[in-house]
Amino acid sequence: xxxxxRTKGVTSSVEIHRTVPFxxxxxWHVWEEHSIVRRIEDHHGNEGEVRLQAGVQVPPxxxxxxxxxxxxxxxxxxxxxYLAHHPAAAPPPEPPAPDPTPLLSPVRRPVRRPAx
Numbered sequence: 001x002x003x004x005x006r007t008k009g010v011t012s013s014v015e016i017h018r019t020v021p022f023x024x025x026x027x028w029h030v031w032e033e034h035s036i037v038r039r040i041e042d043h044h045g046n047e048g049e050v051r052l053q054a055g056v057q058v059p060p061x062x063x064x065x066x067x068x069x070x071x072x073x074x075x076x077x078x079x080x081x082y083l084a085h086h087p088a089a090a091p092p093p094e095p096p097a098p099d100p101t102p103l104l105s106p107v108r109r110p111v112r113r114p115a116x
Contacts, residue, residue: 014039018051021078024067031068032083033061 016037023030035058038050051058065075 013041018080020061020080021083022061022065022067022075023078024070024072025074025076026072027067027070029067029069030083033065035061 016039017034018037019032019034021030021032034053036052038052039047040050041047049060051060061077065077066073067075
């Protein structure tokens with residue numbers, strides 16, 4: 001999705017919405033990071049790119065991103081649109097419900113006898 005805007009000192013600006021999928025190499029957690037890439041050009045013909053997440057400027061995504069699940073900084077990126085074509089790699093929409101079955105120990109409890 002592209003949108004052209006005009007700001008002071010900039011002759012043209014184009015915004016592109018990007019979603020970059022990541023996968024942790026330690027715990028295999030898969031997540032996506034959404035950002036807006038703003039491509040700008042000034043009066044002198046110089047071009048640049050600014051990435052924004054929630055209105056805050058951020059660096060471009062790298063394969064060294066930190067995993068939000070385990071904190072490992074060894075993540076790999078996929079090409080844009082990868083998860084749409086590989087749904088098995090996509091994270092589940094919400095965590096599975098916990099199993100309501102109570103856990104029972106296979107070890108019998110010792111019989112407590114009163115001390116005399």
